Amino acid sequence: MSLVNISKPRSQPIGRWRLAPRRESHAVWYLFLLPTLLGILLFTLYPLAESLRLSFTRGVSEQFVGVQNYSDVLASGTFWYAVYNTLYITVFQLFIAIPLGFLIACLINSLRRTSNFFKVLFYIPNATSMVAAATVFLAILHPDGPLNYVMELLGLQKVVWLSQPVSAKWGAVILSVWHWLGFVIIINLANLQAIPVEYYEASSIDGASPIQQWWWITVPNMIGSLTILFVLGWIGGLQRFADAYMLGGLQGSPARSLHTVVGFIFERGFGGSEYGIASAAAYILFVFILIFTYINTKLLRMKI
Amino acid sequence: MSGVYKNRSLISAVIFVLLAVIGFTMIYPFIFMISVSLERTANLAMPFPPRLIPESSSWFNYQLVFENKSLLLAYWNSIVIALFSVALSVGSALFGGYAFSRGSFRAKRALFFIVLATMMIPFETRLIPMFTMFNDLGLVNTKYPLIFPSIINALGIVLAKQYFDQLPEGLRESAKMDGAGEFKTFFYIFVPLTGPITATLAILSFQDSWNSFIWPLVIINDQHLKTVPLFLSSFSSENGGRLAGVTMALAAMSILPLLMVFLFFQKYIIRSVALSGLKGE
Incomplete structure (x- = not known):
């Protein structure tokens, strides 16, 4: 019960002017997410796309073969x-x-x-x-x-x-x-x-x-x-x-x-x-x- | 009244015996493993009928296992890989979970959805490009490919977010009042409170790293870089059904240390598994 009351002000900040300027703090959150986003880019999105590309190719020369595979x-x-x-x-x-x-x-x-x-x-x-x-x-x-x-x-x-x-x-x-x-x-x-x-x-x-x-x-x-x-x-x-x-x-x-x-x-x-x-x-x-x-x-x- | 009570304890006793019998079946493979590993003649023929206590028990097979330093080396490799993997994945999960719990930034919902979506992509679909990528970087047959990908920990982010969600918001407000930045707030106010969730995340990612098989199998050929599962798998496939005694001694030595860790931390491990199963689907 008390947790709910404490977290309430988040949606309706009392005295927003007292806190640090919100707009500036946007970028810092992306820094928190940087390791995960970097990992997703390198080890998920790229391999997923590359795997799709490879699935339409064949051989060492990676020749395009359509849906042959x-x-x-x-x-x-x-x-x-x-x-x-x-x-x-x-x-x-x-x-x-x-x-x-x-x-x-x-x-x-x-x-x-x-x-x-x-x-x-x-x-x-x-x-x-x-x-x-x-x-x-x-x-x-x-x-x-x-x-x-x-x-x-x-x-x-x-x-x-x-x-x-x-x-x-x-x-x-x-x-x-x-x-x-x-x-x-x-x-x-x-x-x-x-x-x-x-x-x-x-x-x-x-x-x-x-x-x-x-x-x-x-x-x-x-x-x-x-x-x-x-x-x-x-x-x-x-x-x-x-x-x-x-x-x-x-x-x-x-x-x-x-x-x-x-x-x-x-x-x-x-x-x-x-x-x-x-x-x-x-x-x-x-x-x-x-x-x-x-x-x-x-x-x-x-x-x- | 006492009749009902008696009846109840009788039923409990029956259940206990039933569970003990099933439990013995579950544990029997381990007993068999130890028994064969202590049997010197098991390298020639499988002891039949199977015995609980070996006929001619000796430490011979264990001596062979330890004379050859390969297993210890495999242990070292697995431990190093697991420690770095745990550090990376727990770190990135705490950072990410905190941002999704307390942050306000553009595309928050979309990014959280992307993180969740990565859980649905099977590793096998990414396997070949992952290999060619590390191959192009010249990192095949090194420990790096077994460590770096641990940085993605979608389940960890979800669990960490839920943990941060239930900490009082007042913590952050008061720290910000005092002029602390987001990083300072995170490290000085929130990180000291993350003990339980950090333990859970560490256990889950340690198990993932220690038990992973197909990825190390693809990346590592070098005898000196083999992890424990790789070493065990190559030993048992090279010798087929022969050398059962040594193979079981190896299996025992690959299981026992981890079993000790499990028994020591069983409360946390079981809780972590339940949590991951309940929320990880």
């Missing part, structure tokens, strides 16, 4: 397979990690004393770099690794995870769920704690059981944050590279089943020095992401 990328089976792999891994990552993370967050939230312990415990994988996590998972997914041991214990066949296209993608799904789950839990916990306690108090006076409370109060109040997680995860998933690259290498082995869109950009750009093709693919990715960002802002405005 775009049509080549869109006609490339390798590219669409990379899109498929990216979507496959991301869809399963999200549909496993978000509900699972939400349930775990609800369980953690219901505990009183040990909730912080579990919060930290579940967040540890997310605090390690993806490269280190993937290195460990190369051993977990090893034919003689622990995952196959569990499969055997359950009476299932051993799987040579990183040798078959589908099982290799599932290896990436398992890794990414494990790595991302902690983030989902933290975001969900923060939002669970933001649900007003009064809702629960009022409903328990009305005789609602904990399960009823969960279904009628918790879940509806969490749909917004679950949507946000979905969109964040989707945008991040489209840009996946480190996990697939670590498990499948430059070409996304086996049989390109771990080749992602960013892997395609990386391979064509830096493996083959085909800057034109890589830039065109990068712009196609950009459009994909813009569409999802647009949907994101729509959803947020609707406050689902």
